[in-house]
Amino acid sequence: MAISLNTRVSQTVNLTPQLQQSIRLLQLSNSELEQELAKAAEDNPLIEFEPNPEIESNLSQSSERIETNQNSWANNRISQDDDEEWGERYERIAHKQTLLEYLDEQVHLLNIDPKEQSLIAYIAGCLDERGYLPEDLEAIQADIGTQIDGANSRDSIQNALAKLQSLDPPGIGARDLAECLSLQIDRILENAKSDRPSWELARYIVTSHLSKVGSKDWQKIKQASGKSEAEVLKAVELIRTLQHNPGSQFERENDQWVLPDVVVNLKQNRWVVESNPNAKPRLSLNNEYARILKENGQKNIDGVLKQKMLEASWLVKNIVQREETILRVAQAIVVRQQQFFSMGAIGMKPLVLREIAEELEMHESTISRVTTQKYLACQLGIFEFKYFFSSQVSSEKGGGISSTAVQALIKKIVEEESAGKPISDTQIAQLLSDQGYIIARRTVAKYRDILRIPPVHLRKQ
Known part of the structure; x- marks a missing residue:
């Protein structure tokens, strides 16, 4: 094989450390950025960084859970006559209890032995996000072992579950859908003054023929219950009013919490976007070090200290650039989606990343980074920037x-x-x-x- 030397001309892009840092910071969410800045402040004494208490607690007046199905927020037209400030509504949304917190409050109000309270609280901690108990009692008994002294017998666990199921919301602690619905009906029957026969039939249906409700097999339910079709349909209608997932109305502890990067408000009949001041990183150069460096002049600065000063300056500049880029992209989105903020999802216009990239003279990859894990707060809720792009x-x-x-x-x-x-x-x-x-x-x-x-x-x- 012959070995030869050839000359070839090619173009390559060398990313400077400053540019690499800029790209990395741009794709971070607020919580990830907080961790990045905390680490940078640890490594560099010239960086002054104050952690954001709102991000640290994951629950504050400026944070809200992101709904899995975001467009459920956006299908209702905004009432322009609503005299309640949306920020106040937003604040209340942000402070919803978790299901476990709600149950724990009720458990501590029960006039029972502390050991039994602990056992009920333990079972409450085993519930899934729907409010169901997915584990069987034998598994719970085995898990408890000797953790709760004198409260690990099968009877004590069964009694604790019964007390848990007596708490609000009705249907909590059920092992399956039939039990969930039965618990709710039993609660209604305790105080029912009207429709009692219909509710009793509804209970019979959910305990014995729930699968036939799903397939709408009214004939077999009629035959089994000895009731007329009208009576069966009335009972089924009552069943449909019950909650299938009693825990769904509560916040979930593992839900994603975010601090919106920008906020959209109506000003002079136009929706305008502004940076959220609560989301801005509290970052600056250490004033004392900066003063010493200035007094000694560049020539007398130690090489390591000089490098630290450069790194700190780059970081501060890149954070400012990150905020400006996010705001510019958000402004371009809001200008194009004015109808969405007035009408909800039905007013959404088609939009692709390329359009924003061309308008702002940026690369599509940059727009993609900015629209990922960056959030916009408005009267309809909180939305990831990517939500506003559709075919x-x-x-x-x-x-x-x-x-x-x-x-x-x-x-x-x-x-x-x-x-x-x-x-x-x-x-x-x-x-x-x-x-x-x-x-x-x-x-x-x-x-x-x-x-x-x-x-x-x-x-x-």
Whole structure:
């Protein structure tokens, strides 16, 4: 094999340490940035850093849980006549209790032995996010062992579970859906003055024929109960008013908590965005070190100290640049999505990263970093920047509509349908077509699944 030397010209990009740091900081969330700055302050005495108490506690007046299904916040039109400041609503949302906290308060009010209180609290800690008890009592008994003296017998655990199930919200501590619904019905029957026969039939159905309710097999329920179809349907309607997941109304301890980077408010009939002052990192150069360095002059500065000074200056400048970039991207998004903030998801316009990148003369990858784990707070809730980007669906009227808005339209159509005669995916596609939006039936089905809307045969009552 012959060995030869060749000359080749190529272009490469050398990232300076400052640029590498800038890119890394840009893709961090507020909580991750907090950790990064804390570490930098540990390593560099010239950096003054004050931890953000709101991020440290994960629960403050400026933080709120991010809903898994964010568009559930955005489907209601804002009332411009609402005289309550949205910030006050936002503050109350941020201070919801967790299910465990709520149960713990009730347990400590029970007039029972402290050992039994501890056992109930232990079982409460075993509940899942729905409020169900997924573990069987034998497993709990084995786990407890000797942790709670004299309270680890099967009977004591069974009695503790019964007391837990007597607490609010009704249905808490159930092992399955049938028990959850039965617990709620038993609570209603304790004080029922009307519809008692219907509630008793409802209890019989959930304990013996709940699967037939899912398949709408009214005939078999009629035969088994000896009741008329009208009586069965009334009982089923009562069952539908019950809560399937009693713990869902509470905050979950493992939910993601964030501090919004920017806040959107209405000013002079325009939605405008501003940086959230509570989210700004408390970072600066150490004044005493800076003074000493200035007095001694650059020539007399020790090499290591000089490097530390440069690193501290880079970090402060990159943090400022990060804030400016996030704000610029947020402003560009808000300008294009004005209707969303007034109308909710139905007013969302199609938007792709490339449009914002071209407008701000940035690379798409930069926009992608800025829109990931960066959050915007408005009257509708808190949304990740990425939420405002969606594909375009063709319209006969020219232009297009965003897929997010189409989903909002589908949800609205289903909400307004007749319970006895729900609308099929084909009919929904036709209704959208009548409004000028060309949507295939399979696309309607896909969006319906995303929205967790059951198919037509399961919506029929």
